[in-house]
Amino acid sequence: MIPHLMLLDDNEDDQMFYRRIIKKSGLVEAFHPFIMAKDALAFMRRDDRPEIDAILLDINMPGMDGFQFLDAATEEFGDSFAKIAVIMLTTSILEKDKRRASQYAIVKDYVNKPLEQEHLEKIDRMLPDERPKQ
Amino acid sequence: MINEDGSFTGLAVEALRDLAARAHLDLQMVPISNDAFRAGPGEGGYDMLPQAGISDERRNRFEFTRPIETEWVSMFVLRGRAAGRAGLDDFRGRAIGVASANIGQRIAEAEDGIDTVVYEDQPALLQGLLRRDVDAVLVTESSFWRAIDTQGVAERIERLRPPVHETERAVALRRGLGVVRERLNAVLPAYLASADYRAHRDRWLGDEISIWADRRVRLVILTAVGALIAFAGLFVYSAFRRRHQIVRERRRYAAEIAEHIPIGLLIISPEGQIDFANREIREKTPDGKETLVEGHSYRSAIKSLIDRGLVDTQGRDPGDMLKVMTEDGLADGYSEEFRLADGSGVFLRTTKRLKSGSALIVRQDITDYRRQVQQIEALNDDLEEQIRHAEVANQELRAFAYATSHDLKAPTNTLMMSLEALAENLESKLEADDAELIDVAKRTVDSMRTLIDDILTYTNTIGSTPECEPVDLNKVASDVIEALRADIEVNAAEIKLAPLPRLKASPTQMHQLVQNLISNAVKFHRPDQAPAIDIEATEAPPGYVAFKVRDNGIGIAPEQQSKVFELFARLNRRGDYAGTGLGLAICQRIVLNHGGRIDLQSTPGDGSCFTVLLEEETNDPPSHAS
Numbered sequence: 139m140i141p142h143l144m145l146l147d148d149n150e151d152d153q154m155f156y157r158r159i160i161k162k163s164g165l166v167e168a169f170h171p172f173i174m175a176k177d178a179l180a181f182m183r184r185d186d187r188p189e190i191d192a193i194l195l196d197i198n199m200p201g202m203d204g205f206q207f208l209d210a211a212t213e214e215f216g217d218s219f220a221k222i223a224v225i226m227l228t229t230s231i232l233e234k235d236k237r238r239a240s241q242y243a244i245v246k247d248y249v250n251k252p253l254e255q256e257h258l259e260k261i262d263r264m265l266p267d268e269r270p271k272q
Numbered sequence: 273m274i275n276e277d278g279s280f281t282g283l284a285v286e287a288l289r290d291l292a293a294r295a296h297l298d299l300q301m302v303p304i305s306n307d308a309f310r311a312g313p314g315e316g317g318y319d320m321l322p323q324a325g326i327s328d329e330r331r332n333r334f335e336f337t338r339p340i341e342t343e344w345v346s347m348f349v350l351r352g353r354a355a356g357r358a359g360l361d362d363f364r365g366r367a368i369g370v371a372s373a374n375i376g377q378r379i380a381e382a383e384d385g386i387d388t389v390v391y392e393d394q395p396a397l398l399q400g401l402l403r404r405d406v407d408a409v410l411v412t413e414s415s416f417w418r419a420i421d422t423q424g425v426a427e428r429i430e431r432l433r434p435p436v437h438e439t440e441r442a443v444a445l446r447r448g449l450g451v452v453r454e455r456l457n458a459v460l461p462a463y464l465a466s467a468d469y470r471a472h473r474d475r476w477l478g479d480e481i482s483i484w485a486d487r488r489v490r491l492v493i494l495t496a497v498g499a500l501i502a503f504a505g506l507f508v509y510s511a512f513r514r515r516h517q518i519v520r521e522r523r524r525y526a527a528e529i530a531e532h533i534p535i536g537l538l539i540i541s542p543e544g545q546i547d548f549a550n551r552e553i554r555e556k557t558p559d560g561k562e563t564l565v566e567g568h569s570y571r572s573a574i575k576s577l578i579d580r581g582l583v584d585t586q587g588r589d590p591g592d593m594l595k596v597m598t599e600d601g602l603a604d605g606y607s608e609e610f611r612l613a614d615g616s617g618v619f620l621r622t623t624k625r626l627k628s629g630s631a632l633i634v635r636q637d638i639t640d641y642r643r644q645v646q647q648i649e650a651l652n653d654d655l656e657e658q659i660r661h662a663e664v665a666n667q668e669l670r671a672f673a674y675a676t677s678h679d680l681k682a683p684t685n686t687l688m689m690s691l692e693a694l695a696e697n698l699e700s701k702l703e704a705d706d707a708e709l710i711d712v713a714k715r716t717v718d719s720m721r722t723l724i725d726d727i728l729t730y731t732n733t734i735g736s737t738p739e740c741e742p743v744d745l746n747k748v749a750s751d752v753i754e755a756l757r758a759d760i761e762v763n764a765a766e767i768k769l770a771p772l773p774r775l776k777a778s779p780t781q782m783h784q785l786v787q788n789l790i791s792n793a794v795k796f797h798r799p800d801q802a803p804a805i806d807i808e809a810t811e812a813p814p815g816y817v818a819f820k821v822r823d824n825g826i827g828i829a830p831e832q833q834s835k836v837f838e839l840f841a842r843l844n845r846r847g848d849y850a851g852t853g854l855g856l857a858i859c860q861r862i863v864l865n866h867g868g869r870i871d872l873q874s875t876p877g878d879g880s881c882f883t884v885l886l887e888e889e890t891n892d893p894p895s896h897a898s
Contacts, residue, residue, distance in 0.1 A: 251685045
């Protein structure tokens with residue numbers, strides 16, 4: 139079970155399908171989707187925000203891209219602003235993106251788009267076993 | 273001369289005695305009278321006279337051996353009374369003393385106008401002279417000197433020069449003794465040169481002769497030394513002449529070479545005068561024949577060239593240019609290129625200081641060399657420009673591929689998700705035909721995504737210098753097999769993996785390479801046979817590693833084998849075997865990136881074998897232009 143999953147992707151259509159998959163999987167308790175990185179950072183600054191278990195992060199975004207978001211969040215909230223960050227790649231080819239992402243301690247995995255239920259299951263398995271699994 | 277014991281002696285007697293001994297003749301000496309002496313040897317008289325002056329008159333009466341002595345017949349006077357007189361002519365009308373039977377008597381009597389007084393012998397003749405009975409005497413020198421010495425009056429007597437007469441003396445023999453004469457002649461030369469004869473002469477002729485002998489020796493030595501000096505001088509002179517000739521010839525060669533060598537030579541004196549300018553420098557300097565003249569000022573020559581704008585000042589002030597060329601430019605080792613203003617000549621000018629203080633300027637015409645360098649540089653620039661264009665094109669292609677990835681891939685993802693959501697929503701309501709349509713749409717979108725991925729993969733391998741790190745192909749193969757597990761299981765493929773080599777390569781590209789080869793081997797199986805695949809290392813030349821992937825699939829027809837590595841080459845219907853036609857083109861590209869080669873052996877219906885050769889350590893990045 140993933141208590142709090144945050145998602146950052148600029149494609150609103152895709153967001154709809156992610157929500158669908160997440161709901162259908164039944165693996166996520168609370169879902170926090172953002173289209174703009176600055177909105178996500180604003181959410182993280184809130185005092186009453188929950189502890190974030192995992193972040194799904196798109197790289198190619200207008201304005202602030204995925205890496206810039208990682209830099210900004212690390213600088214503002216420290217290395218462990220979430221338990222896991224998973225990079226979503228449009229293609230599996232771009233080595234340099236993978237290499238760059240691996241330099242962040244918080245990035246634990248990559249998934250290739252489109253997001254599928256098995257990706258969520260994998261994230262769930264990677265989380266520390268704090269709560270009984272469904 | 274008769275000794276006290278009655279034996280005979282005297283120079284002539286002793287000489288004859290020696291000669292007779294050497295000629296093995298037995299002689300008997302007898303005394304003779306003056307008359308007998310005057311008569312000479314002859315039949316009925318005596319046989320030989322030890323010595324007699326040779327004359328034609330005597331040769332009629334008896335015979336002579338070879339000459340033994342030269343006898344001078346000279347005038348003697350009392351010392352200080354010569355009064356400038358020298359010859360017999362000067363004594364005409366005066367009394368001349370002669371000795372009886374002496375050759376002097378004959379000579380004096382033969383002259384007209386000479387009052388001759390004849391004395392018995394030479395001591396008497398000397399007494400006559402000393403008493404002033406006569407003004408002078410004419411007598412054979414050697415016998416008269418003997419008389420002078422005997423009486424100890426040498427101080428008072430003066431001999432006049434030159435001798436009046438010179439005659440040779442020899443042994444006189446009566447006719448009919450030719451054999452004896454020849455025997456004496458045979459031993460004469462050696463005897464005259466002998467020490468015995470010299471000793472007799474010393475004894476009988478005394479100091480006079482000894483001095484004469486010393487003089488002769490000295491003369492001989494001086495002559496020898498003189499000859500030696502003359503010879504050495506001649507040798508030195510001829511050596512000097514030869515050397516001089518060689519030096520002159522070398523100078524001539526050197527001058528000719530300096531004049532005609534195709535390198536400009538100019539010598540500037542310490543005073544700044546042109547000492548020498550060869551043809552090359554005169555001809556290749558504008559108006560050089562008028563300006564570069566020996567004796568002219570070098571500075572004026574250069575100033576005229578610069579003032580008339582004939583020299584490219586390379587952006588400098590003309591005054592500076594003049595200073596550079598005539599001051600700094602005359603320092604030893606100075607070297608600079610300069611050009612003519614019209615571009616017709618480029619020269620390298622180097623200065624060498626000579627010992628004399630003069631400056632030698634060596635000027636090489638490098639016009640052609642510079643032109644060639646310019647051509648090469650222009651070609652190089654062209655080439656670099658082309659490479660740059662190719663690189664720009666490559667970058668554009670990759671940028672285009674990246675744009676394709678994001679801008680095409682994202683919508684296909686979205687499209688795929690929509691189709692899946694739609695199928696889910698309508699799952700229970702769809703007719704079978706409609707569900708089939710949605711499946712077709714999904715398959716099409718899926719192959720679109722694959723195509724986009726393959727194009728991306730390919731463009732990523734173009735022009736990228738692989739970042740190499742140690743790669744274990746065993747791990748790569750295991751990872752690939754794991755990734756392809758679903759495919760492998762579906763097709764019931766059996767894969768045998770033998771130990772593979774390690775190398776330094778791009779891990780991503782190695783993964784791609786092995787994945788494409790294995791997935792092809794799985795995919796192109798015969799309909800009735802499960803794929804059996806062997807992966808193993810093979811032999812490679814030093815510095816390379818090699819492995820092969822062999823399958824038992826459908827194989828490739830020989831005429832098509834060369835096509836399989838081409839872009840978008842598909843040998844089968846899309847419906848039978850999925851694929852974009854990029855897989856092996858990507859493999860080829862990766863192998864080339866790693867300095868290697870990929871080969872195919874295949875028999876249709878029997879299987880294919882791909883052999884990959886890779887550099888153990890990729891050193892040279894692949895060409896950017898490829």
